[in-house]
Amino acid sequence: MNTSNFISDNFLLQSEVAETLYHMYAKDLPIIDYHNHLSAKKIAENEPVKNITEAWLKEDHYKWRGMRANGIDEIYITGQATSHKEKFLKWAETVPYTLRNPLFHWTHLELKRYFNIDELLQPSTAENIYEKANAVLENKTPAQLLEDMKVEVVCTTDDPTDDLVYHTEIANSNFYTKVLPTFRADALFFINKENFKNYLNKLALSVNKEIKSLKDFLDAIDLRIKYFDKQGCRLSDFGVGEALHIIDFNEKEISEIFNKKLEGTELSITEVNKYRSFLFIYLGKKYHEYNWVQQYHLGPIRNNNSRLLEQVGLDAGVDSIGDFPMAEFMSKLFNKLNSTNQLAKTITYNLNPSQNEVFATMMGNFQNSDVPGKMQWGSGWWFLDQKDGMEKQINTLSNMGLLSRFVGMLTDSRSFLSFPRHEYFRRILCNLIAEDVNQGLVPNDIEFLGKMIQDICYYNAVNYFKFN
Missing domain, CATH: 3.20.20.140 (Metal-dependent hydrolases)
Structure with missing residues (x-):
């Protein structure tokens, strides 16, 4: 996209x-x-919140369900052994597939309002968005x-x-x-x-x-x-x-x-x-x-x-x-x-x-x-x-x-x-x-x-x- x-x-x-x-x-x-x-x-x-994975994915059952429906392994959803970044990248991998699910709208509204990010979240933009969001949250x-x-x-x-x-x-x-x-x-x-x-x-x-x-x-x-x-x-x-x-x-x-x-x-x-x-x-x-x-x-x-x-x-x-x-x-x-x-x-x-x-x-x-x-x-x-x-x-x-x-x-x-x-x-x-x-x-x-x-x-x- x-x-x-x-x-x-x-x-x-x-x-x-x-x-x-x-x-x-x-x-x-x-x-x-x-x-x-x-x-x-x-x-x-x-x-400070510091990390968008913590803020976005830690307790969000809506996103968990979307990731499971996309075939993401549970270790990247609620598992303890993976890093914040790995979990975020798996969410970014899922987002394009949430089209017509409210998660697609909510995700991009939140990126726009909190981080002034206009790019659509997907694998090709994920690393950049992760760094931009964390730079904002580091002081918020x-x-x-x-x-x-x-x-x-x-x-x-x-x-x-x-x-x-x-x-x-x-x-x-x-x-x-x-x-x-x-x-x-x-x-x-x-x-x-x-x-x-x-x-x-x-x-x-x-x-x-x-x-x-x-x-x-x-x-x-x-x-x-x-x-x-x-x-x-x-x-x-x-x-x-x-x-x-x-x-x-x-x-x-x-x-x-x-x-x-x-x-x-x-x-x-x-x-x-x-x-x-x-x-x-x-x-x-x-x-x-x-x-x-x-x-x-x-x-x-x-x-x-x-x-x-x-x-x-x-x-x-x-x-x-x-x-x-x-x-x-x-x-x-x-x-x-x-x-x-x-x-x-x-x-x-x-x-x-x-x-x-x-x-x-x-x-x-x-x-x-x-x-x-x-x-x-x-x-x-x-x-x-x-x-x-x-x-x-x-x-x-x-x-x-x-x-x-x-x-x-x-x-x-x-x-x-x-x-x-x-x-x-x-x-x-x-x-x-x-x-x-x-x-x-x-x-x-x-x-x-x-x-x-x-x-x-x-x-x-x-x-x-x-x-x-």
Whole structure:
């Protein structure tokens, strides 16, 4: 491939209206990235990134999957015996074959935005690009990379037992970017796992209090939520990949189920589902009390390749789209919380694209006057955060809800080089709205449409999350 300047000023913008909307209204807005998996430790320590392989390939499951599909040996993907340069060259060997995969666009957007590199990454350009990128990263810290992209807020993903010491360090720094924790509650639900009692011990240590009963457990959760809130947390998250149920229970039953687990007795599926139902409701009410936004990432089927799981460990890049039913779970959970007026602001994300309309219409059932767009159907997630997935999400939300109240894009990333995904979303959004203008489907009122785009890309998030 010999084409240079692939990422032009008007990349993805297919009309003059799209160009106007993007360049005049969307391009220069700051970024609020309200869900990602960045390391607060790395941001706080703020050491130069130094190597593009570390920044790009170390934890990027998207690239791992692409390399595997291209027949690259695992030693060059997750192996420890190869050098940074060898891994990068194998990625460069793969990139030309990612054409029409979002990796092709993301790769070249990131090369352009962070390193001002216009060349297409391929074997013939790989060595030069590797050296150029490393020369830039040698003097770039995580905080500087975030500031370069005008990232005002990032919300990391944190276990309830995390001490958040690095978030505190960042809060006391002079960094441009606020780095706030998110209360990721998954481990609290794993009562059916062998290591649940070990996790309870870890939770007990975090509050300096023994956990010998359900009340002790709930007290510990309350203390951790209070602590997270003081550290600036404004969101919770949940993302277990399996079928979920809300079934009837009473608190006496839940106390007995919890005690059985403490005694080492195996629980039935019904007991596990009752415990989880109780915990969903309990936490949901807490999130409402603290005026947090609760997030539900629903639909993956995880760890499909047991051989790679054993070889690489968790997060090996062998997860995919599941086909679990989700409508009844969401309906019962949100209805129970809403029936006592304790339903927090909520964002749901589906991984199965066949459930787009299911999720979009479910959120519409529980809107009210608390805040515009209280119940959000979130952006295209994971396998759906590419051009086709984003366009389908935007179109479905437009048909089933109010696109103008949407809180916009996020990275869901572990990489400090992933923030051009916000630009990608903004360009796609502007191009879609421009298509409507050009087809006579919406008025050609650039100022009105520009304000709507600015809201979706930035201001709706500012007003919805209310970060200090």
